[in-house]
Amino acid sequence: QVQLVESGGGLVQAGGSLRLSCAASGRTFSSYTMGWFRQAPGKEREFVAAIRPNDGTTYADSVKGRFTISRDNAKNMVSLQMNSLKPGDAAVYFCVGASGFSYSTRAFEYGNWGQGTQVTVSS
Secondary structure, eight states: OOOEEEEOOEEEETTOOEEEEEEEOSTTGGGEEEEEEEEOTTSOOEEEEEEOTTSOEEEOTTTTTTEEEEEETTTTEEEEEEOSOOGGGOEEEEEEEEESOOOOOOGGGOOEEOOOEEEEEEO
């Protein structure tokens, strides 16, 4: 198990950038697939991106080319660089983790969740 704490959310204008960070506890962080989900009001929780222990990545089509996920195993950190933000990107963003190697984009397959951080994009 890892404990996850997100930071970096806030208000940004459309076209701007934000960087979300997630600090993880636990000595097995490097063996986890880490990712980000988001949830907007009245909408289903949505997969955003994931990074596997070998640094392989998966992105939702809606964020490809704009968002970049990365990890620093020495610091137990995972980050999400979000560029060219759109109003449709506004949501609560959750850092997630799954033990081992995973290609999953389904929320229930990630057993570790942070508390979420709000991203607001003004048009």
